[in-house]
Amino acid sequence: MINLVKEISAEKLCEVIVEGMQDNKAEDIVVIDLREVENAVTDFFIIGSGDSITQVDGIANAVVRATRKTLKEKPWHQEGKNSAQWVLLDYVNVVAHIFHKDVRDYYELEDLWADGKKRQIENQ
Numbered sequence: 001m002i003n004l005v006k007e008i009s010a011e012k013l014c015e016v017i018v019e020g021m022q023d024n025k026a027e028d029i030v031v032i033d034l035r036e037v038e039n040a041v042t043d044f045f046i047i048g049s050g051d052s053i054t055q056v057d058g059i060a061n062a063v064v065r066a067t068r069k070t071l072k073e074k075p076w077h078q079e080g081k082n083s084a085q086w087v088l089l090d091y092v093n094v095v096a097h098i099f100h101k102d103v104r105d106y107y108e109l110e111d112l113w114a115d116g117k118k119r120q121i122e123n124q
Contacts, residue, residue, distance in 0.1 A: 010043045010044055010093040010094050012071065013044075013067065013071065013073065013091055013093070013094045014031055014044050014046060014094055016066050016067050016070045016071055017046050017063050017066070017067065017089075017091075017094060017096050018031065018046060018121055019066055020059075020062045020063035020064075020065065020066030020067065021046070021048040021059055021062065021063060021096075021098070022121075022124050023062045023066065024050075024055065024058045024059040024061075024062040025050075025055070025059075025124070026048035026049060026050060026059045026098065027048065027049045027050070027051075027101075027123050028047075028048065028049050028104075028120075028123070029046065029047070029048040029120075029121035029123075030045075030046070030047045030048075030110055030118055030119065030120055030121065031044060031045075031046050031118075031119045031121065032044065032045040032046075032047070032110065032113050032116040032117070032118050032119075033116055033117040033118075033119070034113060034116040036116075036117075037113070037115045037116050040113075040116070041095070042090075042092070042093055042094060042095045043093040043094060044093070044094045044095070045094075045095050045096075045097060045109070045113060045116070046094065046095070046096045046097070047096075047097045047098075047099065047104070047109055047110060048096075048097070048098050048099070049098070049099050049100070049101045049104050050098065050099070050100060050101070051100075051101060052100070053083075053084040053085065053100060054084075056084045056085070056086075056087055056098050056099065056100050057081070057084040057087070059087075059098045060078075060081065060084070060087040060089060060096075060098050063089055063096055063098070064089065067091070073091060075089040075090055075091055076090050076091060076092050077090040078090070084100070085099070085100045085103045086098070086099050086100070086103050086104075086107070087099075097109060
């Protein structure tokens with residue numbers, strides 16, 4: 001039997017998520033490669049920030065639109081859309097975190113996963 005399911009690479013998904021974040025002017029975007037971290041819950045974390053609740057919500061919406069349009073993918077799970085302080089978009093092998101700046105500073109997620117390979121994306 002032929003498997004017709006097209007598997008999308010985690011790297012390609014990361015690229016599209018970053019583009020979606022950049023489309024809505026997310027700041028301080030970081031991609032953390034967790035593939036070599038023992039007991040990691042996913043392959044990649046992508047973290048970005050917005051200055052307001054409205055922008056955080058807009059960034060999350062832009063990411064969902066970009067992944068759906070480009071890759072025909074949608075998040076397996078979403079959290080935080082109601083308050084838009086910290087929106088989590090779980091694509092299983094890639095998890096996107098969109099924070100309000102103050103909330104991001106408080107949780108310091110990058111420090112919790114410091115064993116991963118971190119790549120800073122330049123602000124546009």
